[in-house]
Amino acid sequence: MDYLLANGRVLDPSQNRDEVAHLVIRGGRIAEITPILPSDPSLKRIDCDGLWVAPGLVDIHVHLREPGQSYKETLQTGGAAALAGGFTTICCMPNTEPPLDSPTLVREIRQRAERETPCRVYVVAALTQGMAGEQLCDYHALKQAGAIACSDDAFPVQNAEVMRRAMLACAAYGLPVVTHCEDKSLSAGGSMHRGVVSSLLGLQGIPASSETVQIARNALLAWETGCQLHLQHLSTAVGVALVRFFKAQGVRLTCEVCPHHLLLTDSACEGYDTNAKMNPPLRTESDRRALSEGLIEGVIDCIATDHAPHAPFEKERTFPDAPFGIVGLETAFGCIGLWNHQQGTPLSPLEWIRLMSTAPAQILNLTAGTLQVGAPADVVVLDPHARWIVNPDEFRSKGRNTPFRGWELIGKVRYTFVGGECVYSAAG
Ligand SMILES: [Zn+2]
Ligand SMILES: [Zn+2]
The missing domain is CATH 2.30.40.10 (Urease, subunit C, domain 1)
Structure with a gap:
C-alpha cells in the first residue's frame, strides 16, 4: 500500500x-x-x-532480554513497544543470557529480530567476553556479524588497562565503544543515590562519584586511544561538566540522557517505590537541572530510554533486593513533551526530533533518522x-x-x- x-x-x-x-x-x-x-x-x-510527520524515532539503548530472559521481554513484545512509542530503529544491549559476546549470537539475534518484529533492531555486542571485564572479544568478527558498537553496559569494565586495550582494538575496527560509567568499588551495595534521601530512608547509596570517576577515566582513555566513545545515561551535574570539558579538548565523545533523569529526582524513592530504582539512580534536583541545561545547550547529544523491562514479581521485592531498571519505550516521547513544557519549551520541534531520531542514528552510524527522498x-x-x-x-x-x-x-x-x-x- x-x-x-x-x-x-x-x-x-x-x-x-x-x-x-x-x-x-x-x-x-x-x-x-x-x-x-x-x-x-x-x-x-x-x-x-x-x-x-517526522523520521521514525531511534533509541540506541534498549534491553530486549533475548536470549534467555523472555519472561521479561521478547524481540516481539519489545519491538511492539518500540513501534507504539514511535521508534522504528532500536539498538539492543548485550546483557542477556548468555551475553551477546560472539558473532554467532549477534547474527542469531539480528536474524530472529528480522522475523519476529517489524521494528529495525541493531545489536550492540559485548565489550569483553561474558561481560566479565577481563578478556577482549573478537571485535573484527563481531563487526562482520553486524554488531554496530560494543558495550558491557551494566557490567562496566573496572580495570583501566583492559578498557584501554578494548578501546584501541575497537578504534582499529571502527567500532564505537558505548559505556555505562560506574566504578563498582564506589557503588557496591547501593540501591539509590547517596544523599539526604537515602539517609532518611536508611538505604545504602550510590555516590555521584561512582559515575564521574569513570566518565573521566573513559574520556581520558578515548582521548589517548582515539576511540569513538559514547557515554550512556548521564545522571550527574559533574558528569555534564566533564563532558563539556572533554568535548572542548576535541575528544570523540557523545552522550545520552534518559527521560526519567530529566523528570525525576531521588525523592521519587520515598515510599520505597521500586519503580524508582534504576542504575544510574535518580539524583538530586541540581543534577536534574544540570542535565536539562546540558540537553538544551547541546552538551548532551541525544535522548535514549534504557528500556529495562522486569517481571512484576521481581519489582515486588524490597527496595534493596529489586532489580534496577524501568521501561521507557512507550512513554519517552510524551515524557520529553512534558519536560519541554515544564522548561518553557526550549526545544524547537526540529530540535526535539533531532535528539530522538537523527542524532542517535548519526552517533552509531545507522541508516535512519531522515526523510530524504529515496530513503x-x-x-x-x-x-x-x-x-x-x-x-x-x-x-x-x-x-x-x-x-x-x-x-x-x-x-x-x-x-x-x-x-x-x-x-x-x-x-x-
Ligand atoms: Zn546502564
Ligand atoms: Zn542499559
Missing part, C-alpha cells in the same frame, strides 16, 4: 526541513515531499492536520499537544515497571511506518 500523509508539519532534522507539506510513500520509500496536494487516487490518504519510509506521525494518562496495563511491553503510572504526559504517537508499512496506529 502507498500512502499520502497530507498536510502535516514535516520535520526532518537531517535536511533542516520544517514546513507544512504532503509526504508521499511509494514502494516502501519516501517518494516525495510536496506543497501541492497529489491527486493520485491509489494513495491511501491520512490527514495529518495539526500533526507532525526507506520509516516515518512517525505525532500529535505533540495530545495529553494522555500513562496506564502500564496497556503497554505492549511485558514490563509494567514505570515510575510514570498515572502521569499526564504531553505528546502521543498516532502512526508508525517502517519501510512504508503502517505497523502501529493509535486508533487500533
